[in-house]
Amino acid sequence: MTETVIPGEQAAPAAQAPEAPPTRHLIGLLLGAEEDWPTAFEQVLGLVGPIRTDDGLTHEVTSERLTIEPFDLRQPVRTGLVIDRLAYWYYHPREWLKKAALVNGTYLLNSPFTFQSMEKHSAYCAMIRLGLKVPTTILVPYKNPVDNVRWAYTSARYNRPFDLKAIANELGYPLYMKPFDGGGWRGVSRINDEQDLERAYDQSGEMLMHLQATVDYEHFARALSIGPETMVMDFRPDQPMHQRYAVSYDFLTPKAGKQAAAISRIVNAFFGWEFNSAEMLVTGDDVYPIDYANACPDVAVTSLHYYFPWAIKALVRWSVYCIVTGRRPRVDLETHRYFEVADRADLTDDEKLDAYLALADAYLDRDAYFAWCARHLGHLDEAVLEWVQSDAFDKLLRDTVQATYPAHEQDQFMAHFGGLVSLWVGDEKARLGAR
Ligand SMILES: Nc1ncnc2c1ncn2[C@@H]1O[C@H](COP(=O)(O)OP(=O)(O)OP(=O)(O)O)[C@@H](O)[C@H]1O
Ligand SMILES: [Mg+2]
Numbered sequence: 001m002t003e004t005v006i007p008g009e010q011a012a013p014a015a016q017a018p019e020a021p022p023t024r025h026l027i028g029l030l031l032g033a034e035e036d037w038p039t040a041f042e043q044v045l046g047l048v049g050p051i052r053t054d055d056g057l058t059h060e061v062t063s064e065r066l067t068i069e070p071f072d073l074r075q076p077v078r079t080g081l082v083i084d085r086l087a088y089w090y091y092h093p094r095e096w097l098k099k100a101a102l103v104n105g106t107y108l109l110n111s112p113f114t115f116q117s118m119e120k121h122s123a124y125c126a127m128i129r130l131g132l133k134v135p136t137t138i139l140v141p142y143k144n145p146v147d148n149v150r151w152a153y154t155s156a157r158y159n160r161p162f163d164l165k166a167i168a169n170e171l172g173y174p175l176y177m178k179p180f181d182g183g184g185w186r187g188v189s190r191i192n193d194e195q196d197l198e199r200a201y202d203q204s205g206e207m208l209m210h211l212q213a214t215v216d217y218e219h220f221a222r223a224l225s226i227g228p229e230t231m232v233m234d235f236r237p238d239q240p241m242h243q244r245y246a247v248s249y250d251f252l253t254p255k256a257g258k259q260a261a262a263i264s265r266i267v268n269a270f271f272g273w274e275f276n277s278a279e280m281l282v283t284g285d286d287v288y289p290i291d292y293a294n295a296c297p298d299v300a301v302t303s304l305h306y307y308f309p310w311a312i313k314a315l316v317r318w319s320v321y322c323i324v325t326g327r328r329p330r331v332d333l334e335t336h337r338y339f340e341v342a343d344r345a346d347l348t349d350d351e352k353l354d355a356y357l358a359l360a361d362a363y364l365d366r367d368a369y370f371a372w373c374a375r376h377l378g379h380l381d382e383a384v385l386e387w388v389q390s391d392a393f394d395k396l397l398r399d400t401v402q403a404t405y406p407a408h409e410q411d412q413f414m415a416h417f418g419g420l421v422s423l424w425v426g427d428e429k430a431r432l433g434a435r
Helices: 036-048 091-104 112-117 120-129 151-158 164-171 194-204 254-271 301-325 336-342 349-363 366-376 380-388 391-404 407-434
Strands: 023-030 058-065 081-084 107-109 137-140 175-179 189-191 209-213 219-226 229-235 275-283 286-291
Touching (some): 023 036, 036 301, 036 391, 058 301, 091 107, 091 112, 107 301, 120 336, 164 209, 175 194, 219 254, 219 301, 229 254, 229 301, 254 275, 254 349, 301 380, 336 349, 391 407
Parallel strands (some): 023 058, 023 081
Antiparallel strands (some): 175 189, 175 209, 219 229
């Protein structure tokens, strides 16, 4: 804007222009039973401080735990961004989130539109369409009739009898039977023979089930993605919760490691998910995705331990980036962009993966995000390192251990998690020192 100077008057020096008041942003946390990661999130967000952007504005970001109450569909929403942990389980918060997305343009981690409608089954379908190695998977009709008065007629007329045993034989034993939209091991069985098959199908009742070929794997990799950040972890599903994530570096071949991280972000970007954990079975260079829809996954300090500071920092960094830069939420997915790559005959599988990843990283603003974090959140690494060594973190860990384990096991678990967190502190010091 040009300045008009009236003759005889002096233009006010620019330095004396009153500073604009800070722009305040509020992050909403829609929480369930957990206490540890929300407390950690609040404490790390407190370390961010005011952010001065290139336009001269100052931004302050705080958070608030949201409560469930009646709402008017036209009511404004005070929080610019919401991290949701409830919508998967309960209708009321889910419907509030949908209203916030459609009426108020609230930024959501994650959007219930895509998470509710795109469960495990849809993620398999998308990955098959993109040419990824999903194990052979068959969807079978319900064992018990669904609760609908018209079903008896429909079923008698159109439900074709089928031979479950023949399908299982074709897949080969052992195989897995699990709900098409599953999570938390609900209804999952490993089927070794025809007796198991019959029993599991009888018990499935009104759950809709997949039969899936078993993958013999060397490593179970779990990739946690938060925005454009991904951590690929060595997961041992047969271990008790506190030992499931092993701290191991480079446990996959470079090629498999690259694919594991890439597929995780590709599926997230494909469906517009931004806080999700992906599970895959890995043998050599081959990556077999088996579960790609775990919205707002478990990030408890008692399961992630070593990886907990990274996860909370990434959640803070991505939320702050989205809310301060005004990143727009999107409900449309434009999946054709991925399918156009899938249909190209001139590309190898590796080239397709690179092309999908380029689309995903563009959607997730990956380059801009890391550059922005380096410029505006550069102090956070040191601050989080100090916080993890502080009394506040020790209290958080102690409170969580006391809430999770019986009294006689608490010392043992404090030592266990304390040791793993110290390991992270050592590695992080080395990383920051080497920078
Ligand atoms: N195709 C498969 N081959 C080998 N193992 C499998 C296969 N599918 C599932 N499993 C095993 O069964 C477990 C549960 O499967 P899955 O992740 O699909 O179900 P879930 O209900 O999402 O469970 P969770 O919440 O533990 O992730 C896996 O962690 C894995 O150990
Ligand atoms: Mg799973």
